[in-house]
Each structure stands twice: as C-alpha cells, then as structure tokens.
Amino acid sequence: MKAKIHVVLKPGVLDPQGKAVEHALHGLGFKGVEDVRQGKYIELKLKSKDRKKAQAEVEKMCKALLANTVIENYSVELAE
C-alpha cells in the first residue's frame, strides 16, 4: 500500500520559506502571486495491506516524526 502525506504549517503560523518564494516570484515578474505557503510532501510504501491499520500506522509516524503538530497539520491519503 502507498501513502501520500502532506505536512503544512497551520494557518497563522509564519512561513518564512513561503515568503521567500513569494518575493522571488515577484522579482521574476509574477506580480499576481499571493499567500505562498510551502510544505512537505512525503510518499512511502507500507507492507501492511489492511487499510485501517495502514492509516493508523501512518498517523503514528506523522505524530512521532514527520510533522511537528504544535505548528503543522498533516493529511494522509492511501492508495493501492
């Protein structure tokens, strides 16, 4: 089973990386760009074939390592 994980900063948390990208885009002439936010995207394979167990396992991984839940939200999508 494959898992696709998005980790993004919570709304309201300052995103200096996103701001840097926004400024760079403005500098390149893309003036219509606003509110750039940069997050992480992680893909992984799991041996587990049980969807429910896989979902629980990936959420554990997010809480333990992949996301800092104080300032970040995560979402998990599973696919065969």
Place this chain on the structure above:
Amino acid sequence: MKAKIHVVLKPGVLDPQGKAVEHALHGLGFKGVEDVRQGKYIELKLKSKDRKKAQAEVEKMCKALLANTVIENYSVELAE
C-alpha cells in the same frame, strides 16, 4: 484562484532526505516502511481568473524557480 503544486524528484534520482526519513522511521519501530521519497508542496493564490492562463503561469513559475527540471518533476492542480 488557488494553485497546489507538487515537486518531486524524478524516479531513479537518489533521495538522501527520503532515505534519512526511512532510517529514522525504522529506528522508531516502523519496520514495514519502504521507498520513502520526500518532495515539496507549495500552495499559492493567483489574481488571474482565467484557468488556462493560470495553468500556463504556474507552469512558467515551476520551470523558472520552483522545480529543477533536470532532476525534478512537478504537477499543478488549480482550484477556485
């Protein structure tokens, strides 16, 4: 209009960041995890309301700044 952009390393390109995450997950007891790949996820807002123009503009941004097309692939999703 909102754009969601995924930038991932091309298949076959070594991903040391993904490997580090994989080792850390194994160390935490998640033994069933394989093939971890880490990419970037970028969200931004565009003033443009024309879908076709927005798509073209975001692809230009990806080529100019957001992705290194020698080693990375990108994908763009637009939403209202």
